[in-house]
Amino acid sequence: MKKYSLISLYIFYYYIINFDNSFLFSVIMAIYNTGRYLDDSIGSLLNQTINFNNIQLILVDDGSTDRTEEICLNYQNLYPKNIIYIKINHGGVSKARNVGLAHAKGKFINFLDPDDKWNYDAFKYFLLFFKFYKDVNFIAGRLKFFEANENFHPYDYKYYRSRVINITNEYNCIHTSASSSVFRKSFLKNYYFEEGVFSGEDTRFVLNILLLNPIMGLIREAIYFYRRRADSTSAVQSQKQKTAFYFETLKSVTYFLINSSKALFNMIVPFIQFYIGYDILFRIQSVAYKFLDNNTFHKYCLIIEELLNIIDDKYILEQKILPNKYKILALSKKYKRDLRYDIVSENDSFIY
Numbered sequence: 001m002k003k004y005s006l007i008s009l010y011i012f013y014y015y016i017i018n019f020d021n022s023f024l025f026s027v028i029m030a031i032y033n034t035g036r037y038l039d040d041s042i043g044s045l046l047n048q049t050i051n052f053n054n055i056q057l058i059l060v061d062d063g064s065t066d067r068t069e070e071i072c073l074n075y076q077n078l079y080p081k082n083i084i085y086i087k088i089n090h091g092g093v094s095k096a097r098n099v100g101l102a103h104a105k106g107k108f109i110n111f112l113d114p115d116d117k118w119n120y121d122a123f124k125y126f127l128l129f130f131k132f133y134k135d136v137n138f139i140a141g142r143l144k145f146f147e148a149n150e151n152f153h154p155y156d157y158k159y160y161r162s163r164v165i166n167i168t169n170e171y172n173c174i175h176t177s178a179s180s181s182v183f184r185k186s187f188l189k190n191y192y193f194e195e196g197v198f199s200g201e202d203t204r205f206v207l208n209i210l211l212l213n214p215i216m217g218l219i220r221e222a223i224y225f226y227r228r229r230a231d232s233t234s235a236v237q238s239q240k241q242k243t244a245f246y247f248e249t250l251k252s253v254t255y256f257l258i259n260s261s262k263a264l265f266n267m268i269v270p271f272i273q274f275y276i277g278y279d280i281l282f283r284i285q286s287v288a289y290k291f292l293d294n295n296t297f298h299k300y301c302l303i304i305e306e307l308l309n310i311i312d313d314k315y316i317l318e319q320k321i322l323p324n325k326y327k328i329l330a331l332s333k334k335y336k337r338d339l340r341y342d343i344v345s346e347n348d349s350f351i352y
Contacts, residue, residue: 023056023082025123026106026185029114030060030096035068037115037227042075044117044225049124057083058100063090094193094201097178101188109188113179115227122222125162126182129217133164136215137187140175141222148228153177154278154321159220167214171270172318174278175216176203180224187213199245200253207257207275211264214271246288246300254279254307268310276307277315281322284330301333308334 027045031038046052057079059072069087076083084103088096097111108130112118122141129139143153158165158173165173175181178193179202193205210216254276261272268276283304289297308316308330316330332339 023106024050024054024127025108025110026056026058026104027110027112028058028060028097028100028104029112030062030093030100031064031068031114032062032090033064033066033068034114035064035066035071038068038071041112041114041117044120047120049121050127052079052082055082055123056104056106058103059083059085060096060100061085061087062093062096063088092195092198094197095195097193098195101192104185107185109183109185110181111178116179117225119223119225125219125222129162129219130184133217136164136217137184137213138209139182139217139219141180141219141224143177143180143224143226145228146225148230157320159218162218162220164215164217167210167216167271168269171274174207174271174275176206176275178202178205181206194252197252199249204253204256207272208260210271211260211269243292246292250303273311273315276311277319278321280304280307280330281316281319281326285322285326305333
């Protein structure tokens with residue numbers, strides 16, 4: 001952030017020194033059989049430039065059967081003032097995060113996934129941003145993949161500079177990750193993760209917040225490293241192999257957001273339409289037919305067509321992900337004809 005000069009840094013350190021004795025940040029980590037990644041994840045917190053003394057780490061073991069408990073207890077013994085370890089019966093990431101929230105003492109809350117990590121000075125920038133923008137309750141950091149690939153998330157275009165946005169106006173700047181976000185604790189008292197939602201829980205949580213409170217901070221300098229596992233075993237990477245991804249997630253996330261938007265504004269607001277367009281393109285290039293029988297696959301296709309018919313075409317065409325051929329395919333499904341023959345250049349060759 002160029003605006004943060006030496007004076008800003010002085011204010012930053014003054015802010016820390018003169019803060020009360022409670023933690024600045026509470027990081028809630030819902031863990032399920034990811035013990036092999038914990039050293040990386042926890043290490044990214046131990047090395048934060050604001051000093052780990054200012055961070056409370058709440059490790060919620062969601063019924064793991066690997067070495068998670070042993071590893072967590074070792075860290076708790078090393079940092080007994082900072083680290084809480086809680087073991088619960090397996091109930092999913094939403095339940096584990098809600099349990100963690102009940103123990104959070106920090107001014108700001110983050111939900112770090114146990115196989116991911118932060119860059120070493122991320123929390124410094126979050127703290128500065130919250131200090132300067134007292135009306136901002138939710139800040140999103142950049143999301144960068146690592147391990148299997150090293151690309152930034154497709155939404156990264158919105159981070160051309162650190163700033164405050166109103167998602168009502170900048171509808172294409174959506175954010176769907178709770179893990180790469182930080183929230184004021186006082187703000188989160190009215191929110192919780194919907195238990196029983198096992199895929200898309202972050203999207204439901206974050207976009208529901210934005211429906212009610214459309215102001216969001218964006219920090220270019222705070223980078224959240226999202227592990228794209230080389231063995232493709234993460235919940236997100238393997239979700240296409242589960243029937244719930246094709247039906248339950250659409251019901252509990254997409255249609256929930258549609259109904260919430262209609263209830264609040266009597267319409268599907270632009271940023272929800274933009275999210276639906278993104279999700280449809282993500283789904284339309286998937287291989288659903290490999291995991292669904294013919295009858296079930298047909299039902300799934302009808303749902304996709306229904307969603308295409310309730311959003312404007314622009315929210316498909318403006319997407320910055322995937323080649324244009326998938327956008328043409330989506331709109332061809334919507335209008336039930338091959339639109340390649342409608343889109344021609346001056347020399348009558350097809351535009352793809």
